Amino acid sequence: MNAVLIYSGGLDSTVLLHHLHQAGNELAALSVNYGQRHSREIECARQQCARLGIEHRVADLRSLAPLxxxxxxxxxxxxxxxxHYTEETMKATVVPNRNMIMLSVATGWAISRKSDCVAYAAHSGDHAIYPDCRREFAEALDAAIRLADWHEVHLYRPFVDWTKADIAKRGEELGVPFAETWSCYQGGEVHCGQCGTCIERREAFYLAEVDDPTPYAMEAPTVDQLVAQFWRLS
Structure with missing residues (x-):
C-alpha cells in the first residue's frame, strides 16, 4: 500500500507510522501547522521520519487560525x-473542522503522488469530545475523497476500533521510542501531566501495562489519582 499519513508527532500517529512502516508500506507523512500553541509535536514528527527514512512535509496553514x-x-x-476528556471543559480544545481541513490537504498530496489512501490514527475514544472523529463523519468524508479525482484515494483508519491503551501496547510491540513523541497541549519543557491529552496518554500506558518514559511536571497528579478520577467520571 502507498499511503500519505496525517502525522502529528503524538503517540497515536507515531504508532501508526511505525505500524505501517513495519508492514512494508510506502509512506509519506504530512504534519499540519494550523496555528497551534507550539510546534513541539511537529519537531518530534520530523525526528521520527528522519529515523525511519520517510519523506516528511509540513503544511503551513497558520493563516487559518483567526478563522x-x-x-x-x-x-x-x-x-x-x-x-479528563470526558469533562465538559474539554470542548474548549475543539478546533472547528480540523480533521476535514487536514485530511483535505493530505488528499491533495495523495492524489498528486498517486497514493492509494490517506491514513490517520483516529481511535475509539476520540469521538467523545471531537465531532469530526465520529465514524459517521469519517465514512462520509471517505465517500467524498473517493470522488475527488479520477485517481481514487480512500481514507484508512486501522485504529478506529482500538482504545488508546491498545495503541500503546502495539507501540511497545513495535519498539516505538515513546519518549520522542509529544502529546501535551501546553508545549512546555516537559509534559504538564494535567491537560486532557496528557491524562489520556498517562492512562493509556497504565492500562496497557507499558512503561511510560515521559517526564511530567512536578505538580502533576499520580497515575493512581488519575485512574481513580476516571472511574468516578465514568
Missing amino acids: LGANSLTDSAVDVPQG
Missing part, C-alpha cells in the same frame, strides 16, 4: 483546560 474561533489550541487568550 477558527476561540479555542485553547489556536487562541492564546483561551486557557488550556485541565482534566
